[in-house]
Amino acid sequence: xxxxxxxxxxxxxxxxxxxxxxxxxxxxxxxxxxxxxxxxxxxxxxxxxxxxxxxxxxxxxxxxxxxxxxxxxxxxxxxxxxxxxxxxxxxxxxxxxxxxxxxxxxxxxxxxxxxxxxxxxxxxxxxxxxxxx
Numbered sequence: 558x559x560x561x562x563x564x565x566x567x568x569x570x571x572x573x574x575x576x577x578x579x580x581x582x583x584x585x586x587x588x589x590x591x592x593x594x595x596x597x598x599x600x601x602x603x604x605x606x607x608x609x610x611x612x613x614x615x616x617x618x619x620x621x622x623x624x625x626x627x628x629x630x631x632x633x634x635x636x637x638x639x640x641x642x643x644x645x646x647x648x649x650x651x652x653x654x655x656x657x658x659x660x661x662x663x664x665x666x667x668x669x670x671x672x673x674x675x676x677x678x679x680x681x682x683x684x685x686x687x688x689x690x
Contacts, residue, residue, distance in 0.1 A: 566671070573664075592605070633666055
């Protein structure tokens with residue numbers, strides 16, 4: 558991996574992890590915004606807590622070199638759900654946030670996708686190791 562690719566990978570990892578980690582406080586503290594969102598989509602409180610745990614795990618995996626791709630896939634999966642609910646039930650603007658949560662979900666999705674793309678060789682190696690020949 559060349560220097561530019563390494564820098565892009567680190568920027569993508571850090572971006573996805575910081576956004577997911579900073580939203581954990583709101584999920585785990587049952588902030589009114591989080592409770593509203595998860596009540597609206599019918600997943601309060603277990604979905605809020607479960608998604609928070611998933612985001613924490615994804616964020617940690619993003620910094621384990623052999624498992625970065627897994628953190629990226631988890632981030633993409635989690636944000637796919639967020640994007641889906643914004644586009645179908647919640648709307649882009651939630652409680653007057655001007656679309657901030659929606660665009661943060663998009664940013665995590667893209668950053669996680671970049672991680673998966675750049676770490677695809679490690680993903681293939683992992684799959685070959687666990688798959689019986």
